[in-house]
Amino acid sequence: MKIIFRKVKESDLEKIRSWRTKPEVSRYMYTDPSITAEEQLQWFRRIDSDSTKKYWIVNVDGQDLGLALLYDIDLRNKRASWAYYIGEENYRGIGVGKNIELNILSYVFDTLSLNKLCCEVLVENERVVKIHEKFGSKVEGIRRQHVLKGDEYKDIVEMGILKEEWESIKDNFEYIKGTFVD
Numbered sequence: 001m002k003i004i005f006r007k008v009k010e011s012d013l014e015k016i017r018s019w020r021t022k023p024e025v026s027r028y029m030y031t032d033p034s035i036t037a038e039e040q041l042q043w044f045r046r047i048d049s050d051s052t053k054k055y056w057i058v059n060v061d062g063q064d065l066g067l068a069l070l071y072d073i074d075l076r077n078k079r080a081s082w083a084y085y086i087g088e089e090n091y092r093g094i095g096v097g098k099n100i101e102l103n104i105l106s107y108v109f110d111t112l113s114l115n116k117l118c119c120e121v122l123v124e125n126e127r128v129v130k131i132h133e134k135f136g137s138k139v140e141g142i143r144r145q146h147v148l149k150g151d152e153y154k155d156i157v158e159m160g161i162l163k164e165e166w167e168s169i170k171d172n173f174e175y176i177k178g179t180f181v182d
Helices: 010-020 037-048 096-111 126-134 163-172
Strands: 003-007 054-060 063-074 079-086 116-122 138-149 152-162 179-181
Touching (some): 096 163, 096 179
Protein backbone atom coordinates (compact mmCIF):
# COMPACT_ATOMS: atom_id res chain seq x y z
CA MET A 1 0.00 0.00 0.00
CA LYS A 2 1.34 3.42 -1.00
CA ILE A 3 -0.19 6.44 0.77
CA ILE A 4 0.11 10.03 -0.40
CA PHE A 5 -1.35 13.04 1.36
CA ARG A 6 -1.54 15.75 -1.30
CA LYS A 7 -2.75 19.30 -0.92
CA VAL A 8 -6.35 19.84 -2.01
CA LYS A 9 -6.66 21.52 -5.41
CA GLU A 10 -9.62 23.28 -6.96
CA SER A 11 -10.03 20.33 -9.32
CA ASP A 12 -10.79 18.12 -6.26
CA LEU A 13 -13.83 20.12 -5.17
CA GLU A 14 -16.55 18.09 -6.85
CA LYS A 15 -15.06 14.84 -5.53
CA ILE A 16 -14.91 16.29 -1.99
CA ARG A 17 -18.47 17.58 -2.28
CA SER A 18 -19.58 14.12 -3.37
CA TRP A 19 -17.90 12.53 -0.33
CA ARG A 20 -19.18 15.15 2.12
CA THR A 21 -22.76 14.65 1.03
CA LYS A 22 -22.80 10.87 1.43
CA PRO A 23 -25.07 10.03 4.38
CA GLU A 24 -22.50 7.68 5.93
CA VAL A 25 -19.95 10.54 5.96
CA SER A 26 -22.14 13.56 6.67
CA ARG A 27 -23.95 11.96 9.61
CA TYR A 28 -20.76 12.41 11.68
CA MET A 29 -19.86 15.89 10.40
CA TYR A 30 -20.88 19.15 12.02
CA THR A 31 -22.28 20.49 8.78
CA ASP A 32 -25.38 19.24 7.03
CA PRO A 33 -24.94 17.62 3.62
CA SER A 34 -26.50 20.29 1.39
CA ILE A 35 -23.53 22.03 -0.25
CA THR A 36 -23.69 23.81 -3.58
CA ALA A 37 -20.77 23.94 -5.98
CA GLU A 38 -20.46 27.68 -5.27
CA GLU A 39 -20.35 27.08 -1.50
CA GLN A 40 -17.69 24.44 -2.06
CA LEU A 41 -15.62 26.90 -4.12
CA GLN A 42 -15.96 29.59 -1.44
CA TRP A 43 -14.82 27.05 1.18
CA PHE A 44 -11.78 26.18 -0.93
CA ARG A 45 -10.80 29.82 -1.37
CA ARG A 46 -10.96 30.32 2.40
CA ILE A 47 -8.88 27.27 3.29
CA ASP A 48 -6.39 27.63 0.44
CA SER A 49 -5.05 30.93 1.78
CA ASP A 50 -5.28 30.15 5.51
CA SER A 51 -1.95 29.24 7.13
CA THR A 52 -3.75 27.78 10.16
CA LYS A 53 -5.20 24.98 8.01
CA LYS A 54 -3.82 22.12 5.93
CA TYR A 55 -6.15 19.99 3.82
CA TRP A 56 -5.00 16.87 2.00
CA ILE A 57 -6.61 14.39 -0.35
CA VAL A 58 -5.68 10.91 0.88
CA ASN A 59 -4.54 8.78 -2.04
CA VAL A 60 -3.89 5.07 -1.62
CA ASP A 61 -2.30 3.13 -4.48
CA GLY A 62 -3.34 5.80 -6.97
CA GLN A 63 -6.95 6.08 -5.74
CA ASP A 64 -8.22 9.27 -4.08
CA LEU A 65 -10.35 8.02 -1.21
CA GLY A 66 -10.78 10.68 1.43
CA LEU A 67 -9.76 13.86 3.14
CA ALA A 68 -7.47 14.57 6.09
CA LEU A 69 -7.01 17.98 7.62
CA LEU A 70 -5.33 20.01 10.30
CA TYR A 71 -7.01 23.18 11.48
CA ASP A 72 -6.51 25.78 14.19
CA ILE A 73 -2.76 25.30 13.79
CA ASP A 74 -1.33 27.41 16.61
CA LEU A 75 2.46 27.65 16.35
CA ARG A 76 2.81 29.79 19.48
CA ASN A 77 1.09 27.21 21.68
CA LYS A 78 2.30 24.32 19.51
CA ARG A 79 -1.07 22.67 19.00
CA ALA A 80 -3.55 21.88 16.25
CA SER A 81 -6.83 20.07 15.73
CA TRP A 82 -7.56 17.49 13.09
CA ALA A 83 -10.15 15.37 11.36
CA TYR A 84 -10.43 12.95 8.48
CA TYR A 85 -12.93 10.87 6.62
CA ILE A 86 -12.84 8.08 4.08
CA GLY A 87 -15.27 8.90 1.30
CA GLU A 88 -14.88 5.68 -0.68
CA GLU A 89 -16.73 2.85 1.07
CA ASN A 90 -14.52 0.02 -0.23
CA TYR A 91 -11.54 1.49 1.67
CA ARG A 92 -13.24 1.35 5.07
CA GLY A 93 -12.42 -1.41 7.52
CA ILE A 94 -9.18 -2.53 5.82
CA GLY A 95 -6.63 -0.53 7.83
CA VAL A 96 -6.62 2.71 5.86
CA GLY A 97 -7.97 4.70 8.84
CA LYS A 98 -5.19 3.36 11.07
CA ASN A 99 -2.60 4.41 8.52
CA ILE A 100 -4.14 7.87 8.14
CA GLU A 101 -4.23 8.37 11.92
CA LEU A 102 -0.66 7.24 12.54
CA ASN A 103 0.69 9.29 9.63
CA ILE A 104 -1.06 12.41 10.90
CA LEU A 105 0.30 11.84 14.42
CA SER A 106 3.80 11.40 13.03
CA TYR A 107 3.46 14.50 10.84
CA VAL A 108 2.17 16.68 13.69
CA PHE A 109 4.70 15.59 16.30
CA ASP A 110 7.75 14.51 14.31
CA THR A 111 7.59 16.95 11.38
CA LEU A 112 5.79 20.03 12.72
CA SER A 113 7.11 19.50 16.29
CA LEU A 114 3.81 20.46 17.86
CA ASN A 115 3.06 19.56 21.48
CA LYS A 116 -0.63 18.65 21.25
CA LEU A 117 -3.11 17.35 18.71
CA CYS A 118 -6.81 17.74 19.45
CA CYS A 119 -9.97 16.42 17.86
CA GLU A 120 -13.69 16.54 18.39
CA VAL A 121 -16.06 13.64 17.74
CA LEU A 122 -19.83 13.50 17.95
CA VAL A 123 -20.72 11.47 21.05
CA GLU A 124 -22.68 8.92 19.03
CA ASN A 125 -19.62 8.15 16.89
CA GLU A 126 -18.29 5.71 19.50
CA ARG A 127 -16.26 3.76 16.94
CA VAL A 128 -14.10 6.77 16.11
CA VAL A 129 -13.66 7.67 19.79
CA LYS A 130 -12.32 4.13 20.34
CA ILE A 131 -10.01 4.40 17.31
CA HIS A 132 -8.52 7.66 18.59
CA GLU A 133 -8.09 6.11 22.06
CA LYS A 134 -6.37 3.08 20.54
CA PHE A 135 -3.72 5.39 19.07
CA GLY A 136 -3.14 7.41 22.22
CA SER A 137 -5.74 10.18 22.35
CA LYS A 138 -7.48 10.73 25.67
CA VAL A 139 -10.99 11.97 26.32
CA GLU A 140 -10.61 15.44 27.80
CA GLY A 141 -14.27 16.31 28.17
CA ILE A 142 -17.76 16.43 26.77
CA ARG A 143 -19.23 19.59 25.31
CA ARG A 144 -22.96 19.34 25.84
CA GLN A 145 -25.30 20.42 23.03
CA HIS A 146 -22.30 21.92 21.26
CA VAL A 147 -23.35 21.45 17.63
CA LEU A 148 -26.71 22.02 15.99
CA LYS A 149 -27.14 19.28 13.41
CA GLY A 150 -30.40 19.53 11.54
CA ASP A 151 -32.81 20.53 14.27
CA GLU A 152 -31.08 18.64 17.09
CA TYR A 153 -28.26 19.72 19.39
CA LYS A 154 -25.43 17.20 19.61
CA ASP A 155 -22.83 16.57 22.30
CA ILE A 156 -19.21 16.20 21.29
CA VAL A 157 -16.26 14.40 22.85
CA GLU A 158 -13.11 16.49 23.11
CA MET A 159 -9.95 14.42 22.75
CA GLY A 160 -6.24 15.12 22.69
CA ILE A 161 -2.81 13.55 22.59
CA LEU A 162 0.46 15.12 23.73
CA LYS A 163 3.83 14.82 22.04
CA GLU A 164 5.26 12.99 25.09
CA GLU A 165 2.41 10.46 24.88
CA TRP A 166 3.08 9.94 21.17
CA GLU A 167 6.79 9.48 21.86
CA SER A 168 6.04 6.78 24.43
CA ILE A 169 3.76 4.72 22.13
CA LYS A 170 4.77 5.38 18.52
CA ASP A 171 7.08 2.38 18.31
CA ASN A 172 4.19 0.08 19.31
CA PHE A 173 2.51 0.48 15.92
CA GLU A 174 3.42 -0.73 12.49
CA TYR A 175 2.04 1.35 9.68
CA ILE A 176 2.81 2.41 6.16
CA LYS A 177 4.61 5.74 6.14
CA GLY A 178 2.86 8.12 3.80
CA THR A 179 4.25 11.04 1.84
CA PHE A 180 2.93 14.56 2.47
CA VAL A 181 2.90 16.78 -0.62
CA ASP A 182 2.03 20.41 0.12
